Amino acid sequence: MSAPQHIKNEHFFQQWLIHAMVLSALAGFIGFTQYEEYHRIDTQEHERLAMQAEIVEKNLTPQLKLSKRVIDSIIDELAAWQAQDDHLRRANHSLKVISDALIGIRPILVIGPDGQVVAGSDAGLADENFRQNDCFQKAMRLADPQLLHVSAPPGNTAAPGAISLCRRISGFQGGFGGIVMVSLAPAYFSDLLDSIRYARDVHSSISREDGQLYLASTRRTDAQMPGLPRGADKQRMVAERHVPSSAPLFGTTLRIAVSRDTEVLFAPWRQSLYAQSVLFGLVAIFSTLGLLIIQKRHRLRRAERKKTEKQIQQLAFFDQLTKLPNRILLLDRLKQAKKASLRSGNHGAVLFIDLDNFKTLNDTLGHDMGDLLLNQVARRLVGCVRAGDTVARLGGDEFVVMLTDLHVNAEQAAAQVDIVGNKILQELSQTYWLNQVTHRSTSSIGATLFMGNLTSIDDLLKQADLAMYKSKAVGRNALRFFDPAMEVAMLERAALETDLRDAIPCRQLILHYQPQIDHRGGVTGVEALVRWQHPLRGLVPPGDFIALAEEIGVILPLGQWVLETACAQLVAWAGHPDMRHLSIAVNVSVRQFNQDDFVDQVLFALACSGADPHLLKLELTESLLVSDVGGVIAKMSAIKAHGVGFSLDDFGTGYSSLAYLKRLPLDQLKIDKSFVRDVTHDPSDASIAKTIIALARSLNIAVIAEGVETLAQRDFLARYGCRAYQGYFFSRPLTLMDLEKFVQRRSHAAPCDDDQRRLRS
Structure with a gap:
């Protein structure tokens, strides 16, 4: 035997060995899982x-104890009844009243030593003789008057389905004076036993230890009753309880039994075992056949190897994961499509597709699941376009679809692209199955049209990419076409970003101050609001650059500059009689507050400037409370220990957890302007505003309303206890010079008539 043949046989033997090991492991796994099940x-x-x-x-124990109390009370009352002239009528009446008042207990009988009924709640049993009754016999034999005896009930209810309890009556010199018997209503306990029957084969019973049956569930399908003689039905699973379970209360112990038919119970398990056994057999057969086929085809692979080597060259033009054309082949096809478009006059289109939140899938479920998703996305994209169109993968979660032979009219061509794009959106938003895990995903698509050589290939891809980011900006799962204005906007944003990074070093930022007014009309403080004095754009409002500053990280040095400038201004005002009492509120972003050295930054700004910390107030937003509340409270407490105050800005619009609110070292709540705007005519806003004011008062926290623009708003807030305001009704944000003039006018002017009227109210 040649060496190659020997190696081949050894390889075949290893395959069979691995095959046997896999089948053994599978059989063991099935056996283990079935045993566990x-x-x-x-x-x-x-x-x-x-x-x-x-x-x-x-349910049974309280009824038995209640029956005991009834029997005890009747025995205690016997002497009183016998002392009365019409004791028989009174006794019957009393027993009837007791029986009617108690649920599940009837009849109640007093039986004399001769077995005749002396008194009872059921007139139909008056002529019955109970001398042969089991309970009567036990009581007569056993001289203990405190012992209760359990037996079948009197009269026609003696069949299984009821319980009677009796107690001996002590006669003259301790002799037998009869019994008091109380029976439990069969219907009450039959309903109870039926109510716990959660399956057709579940049965329940109450019996004595010797097996005598008292009560049983009524809806029966078999002749055997679980719990009669022990072991009478070995096909049933039985759970038992005993009454009483501790010290004996009755003459015998009652046995409660609830059982199920094991044949019925384990029938689904046996079916599952059979199905898995059959499946295992099929797997073993087909895997064996498969291995035989694989080994038979091993020789054919050598013949195909040369053919495969020729195909390797083609791999340079296709994505190895999805088997789609890669960037190289896409660029070549785009080049050909542009030439064809130039000849035919038809439009073409490039659609840039990016999967939304694909990174989250990779980070949570792993890259293997991400690869499965990319493969399914690739197949769906191919199914959405014509055979002559191209679907390519650029890398990561980015795909490009090139459509050709569209309409010569640009608008109609765009309509065709819109149809295909929305079809892609719909297909890609359907549920994916990733190794038996369901996953939902969406995509953002940017599209651009082309015809001829008017636009270079790089520009086409760039345009489609810009349009795709526009789709993400509007909320994802959308299709947007490229608009030249997008390119202009991107260039402007890039320029704005560059200018914003230079704004602080070039001293282009300034602070405006909006006064905060108390209920007497005096200025108590200001809120510092940053403005950007751009050399070319003029005064840029914060809405145009704060979000960008957050995105590019400039918000941190910007926030520090505002804090230091505000502290310096407090020092400058300290020598001004009209301004020295004013506090300054500084807004602190979440990102700024979450810095590890934020406390040191605040204390450093105060120390370097020499500002009075009691006049500095930091305004925080509720979004800080979403995570690490303990860390937030620790930082606030450390800063507040130096005298700095805290205000919760835009209260009511965010987290608003009262559990955390009471723990925060706050000095002030600020009612958001969205509630103040319609407070005079929107009942909901009015209720929210009043609630916030009442909440602040209960927590001993000051409250201020922002966005006060009308006298009616101010009066409403004042009427319900808000004593501080901020808004255009009093003043817009002012420059430093205008603010000082404003404060001087307010401090030297008497309160206006409106102020006086509102103070009186």
Whole structure:
């Protein structure tokens, strides 16, 4: 035997060995899982039956104890009844009243030593003789008057389905004076036993220890009753409870039994075992056949190897994961499509597709699942376009679809692209199955048209990419066409970003101050609001650059500059009689507050400037409370220990957790302007504003309303206890010079008539 043949045979033997090991492991796994399932069903059903038996016990025990109390009370009253002239009528009446008042207890009988009924709640049993009754016999034999005896009930209810309790009546010199008998209503306990029957084969019973049956569930399908003689039905799973379970209360122990037919219980498990056994057999057969086929085809692979080597060259033009054309082949096809478009006059289109939140999938489920998703996306994209169109993968989660032979009219060509794009959006938003895990994903698409050589290939891809980012900006799962204005906007944004990075070093930022007014009309403080004095754009409002500053990280040095400038201004005002009392509120972003050295930054700004910390107030937003509340409270407490105050800005619009609010070392709540705007005519806003004011008062926190623009708003807030305001009704944000003039006018002017009227109200 040649060496190659020997190696080949050894390789075949290894394959069979691995095949046998895999089948053995699979068989072991099936056996283990089936054993675990059987054990789980057995344990769970035992626990469930035990729970049902416990339910019966918890209902039966109180009834038995109630019956004992009834018997005890009747025996205690016997002497009083016998002393009365019409004691028989009174006794019957009393027993009837007791029987009617108690649920599940009837009849109640007093039986003399001769077995005749002396008094009872059921007139139909007056002529019955109970001398042969089991309970009567036990009471007559056993001289203990405190012992209760359990037996079948009197009269026609002696058949299984009821319980009677009796107690001996002591006669003259301790002799036998009869019994008091109380029976439990069969219907009451039959309903109870039926109520715990959660399956057709569940049966329950109450019997004596010797097996005599008292009560049983009524809806029966078999002749055997669980719990009669022990072991009478070995096909049933039984759970038992005993009454009483501790010190004896009655003459005998009652046994509660709840059972299930094991044949019925384990029938689904046996079916599953059979199905898995058949499946294992099929797997073993087909895997063996498959291995035989694989080994037979091994020789054919050598013949195909040369053919495969020729195909390797083609791999340079296709994505190895999705088998789609890669960037190189896409660029070549785009080049050909532009030439064809130039000849035919038809439009073409490039659609840039990016999967939304694909990174989250990779980070949570792993790259293997991400690859599965990319493969399914590729197949769906191919199914959305014509055979002559191109679907390519550029890399990551980025795909490009090139459509050719569209309409010569640009608008109609765009309409065709819109149809295909929306079809892609719909297909890609359907549920994906990734190794038996369901996943939902969406995509953002940017599209651009082309015809001829008017636009270079790089520009086409760039345009489609810009349009795709526009789709993400509007909320994802959308299609947007490239607009030349997009390119202009991107260039302007890039220029704005560059200018913003230079704004602080070039001293282009300034602070405006909006006064905060108390209920007497005096200025108590200001809120510092940053403005950007651009050398070319003029005064840029914060809405145009704060979000960009957050995005590019400039918000951190910007926030520090505002804090230091505000502290310096407090020092400057300290020598001004009209301004020295004013506090300055500084807004702190979440990102700025979350810095590890934020406390040191605040204290450093105060120390370097020499500002009075009691006049500095930091305004925080509720979004800080979403995570690490303990860290937030620790930082606030450390800063507040130096005298700095805190205000919760835009209260009511964010997290608003009262559990955390009471723990925060706050000095002030600020009612958001969205509630103040319609407070005079929107009941909901009015209720929210009043609630915030009342909440602040209960927590001993000051409250201020922002966005006060009318006298009616101010009066409403004042009427319900808000004593501080901020808004255009009093003043717009002012420059430093205008603010000082404003404060001087307010401090030297008497309160206006409106102010006086509102103060009186």
